[in-house]
Amino acid sequence: MAAAHISTAHVSITVADDHLDDLDGVAQALRERGVHVDEVFGALGIIVGSVPETRRAALTQLPGIAAVDVQPGGPTRFTVPPPDAPVQ
Amino acid sequence: MIDAPDRGPIATRTDRYVVVFRDDVPALEMDRAVRDLLGQPGPGGAVARAEDFADRAVTAEEADRAAAVVFDELGVAVIAADPDRYPSVQAAVSTDPRIVVVEPELIYTVLPGQLPGQDTGVQLPAQPGPAVPRPADPATPSAEYLRGYRDGVQDLARRLGQAGGSAMDLIAQVSYQDTDQAAWGLHATGVLTSPATGAGIRIAVLDTGFDLTHPDFSGRPITGRSFVPGEEVQDRHGHGTHCIGTAAGPAAPGQGPRYGVAPEAQIWAGKVLSDSGSGTDTNILAGLNWAVAGGCEVISMSLGADLDQVVQRYETVGRRALAAGSLLIAAAGNNAARRRGSVGFVGVPANSPSIMAVGAVDQTLAVADFSARSSALPGGQVDLAAPGVDVLSSWPMPGRTRSISGTSMATPHVAGLAALWAQTRGDRGQALWTTLVQSASRLDASSADVGTGLALAPQRTG
Structure with a gap:
């Protein structure tokens, strides 16, 4: 395989309601399709991790996946202003 | 809602005045009080009452023709008076037990950049003062003036309602402060x-x-x-x-x-x-x-x-x-x-x-x-x-x-x-x-x- 650079997408994967009781199974299926799973949030039914861009689209076809959200350039950043800002 | 003062004045005054009656003054007595102010002895003439109009909706044109309009359900009247007469009107009011206050009428305008139906940004002057003639000729009120008049009456009615009908509450607007007790x-x-x-x-x-x-x-x-x-x-x-x-x-x-x-x-x-x-x-x-x-x-x-x-x-x-x-x-x-x-x-x-x-x-x-x-x-x-x-x-x-x-x-x-x-x-x-x-x-x-x-x-x- 050529050593072309393949970019990686940070993803938040929403598990469908009907698979909430099998989060570990869904996570394993994701790993088998190239997802590096960072965290499984059991109370929320959300799995976060990263995946090569080329393999991302296929994830939505997996059973038990409701949504695959990706932010260009990395995860959404949430911010609050510096402590001395007038409006917080 | 009253705007924060730093948004600047957005209401201008007319040569008309808003009379606020005490809560217990009956409608007929409001008429009499207005006639007294205008110096009109008998019934009829130029004093209109809101209940004389269809659906009690007074248009600005009708209001302009009358020397006074009494909104008896609100306990409020709007009277026309030359600005020069304002001090004498004020003096008469101060001894009239039927009347709480007379204030210059204001023309209300929608703030720049706002859509119809949103905050009208109404501001009352701290003290009633001499009126400034409005730019439009009263005989041919502009659409802008009509809207302003309607908004003014509606706003007044709303604030009277909020204040439980008390004109003093109407004047004292809400403003919370930190106290020794709590934020x-x-x-x-x-x-x-x-x-x-x-x-x-x-x-x-x-x-x-x-x-x-x-x-x-x-x-x-x-x-x-x-x-x-x-x-x-x-x-x-x-x-x-x-x-x-x-x-x-x-x-x-x-x-x-x-x-x-x-x-x-x-x-x-x-x-x-x-x-x-x-x-x-x-x-x-x-x-x-x-x-x-x-x-x-x-x-x-x-x-x-x-x-x-x-x-x-x-x-x-x-x-x-x-x-x-x-x-x-x-x-x-x-x-x-x-x-x-x-x-x-x-x-x-x-x-x-x-x-x-x-x-x-x-x-x-x-x-x-x-x-x-x-x-x-x-x-x-x-x-x-x-x-x-x-x-x-x-x-x-x-x-x-x-x-x-x-x-x-x-x-x-x-x-x-x-x-x-x-x-x-x-x-x-x-x-x-x-x-x-x-x-x-x-x-x-x-x-x-x-x-x-x-x-x-x-x-x-x-």
């Missing part, structure tokens, strides 16, 4: 008269952490967890400590006025934003997961990203949290600059339908300049408003307390109030949401800015 927001939301304390309710505040050494919280059990890699719960920013103070600060701080809404709630401090004030999705989802799994009935998120788009994961998370009995409350956002004509939009995650979005009001319960308006997205609406200007709360030592502004400060007010309701009624999740929006005090401001209004504390019943 203004606690006065405004009825916290000080509420029997509830938040006891038994867990409030998670997902923010920059908490100053665990703060003397106002000594001896208070704090459940803390950091989701920021390499940083501890200890707050080296201040934002999180301020938000936690508003939501759950003590009933009697070591020094200074009370600033906490739910003093006996259990505090869960989830650090999802770094000491420099930023965090990722993963941090926040991790904090949410911790709070929902821990059974927190209320989760406060004074954070946001200025994205005008639906983010599916937050909607899903909000829905699942509600089903699990956790209410997510988020700041609407500070991306408005209303004095410059920009109303902004509710950002992520507050724009998720299942996450409650909180806007900010000031001490006069007017929408704060920075407070974001509802967006067009489904779920992008502001659901409630709360105090968010010059809010006093705890700050990391050695500062101890600080007053700051933002929808970030409004949000923990609602979180604390939610804990009071959860304790009082046992409501959880969607039921708690419903109780909060139902019990809110309606405001004059547009629902696009404040939702159903100002969130309130439960009061003793019966």
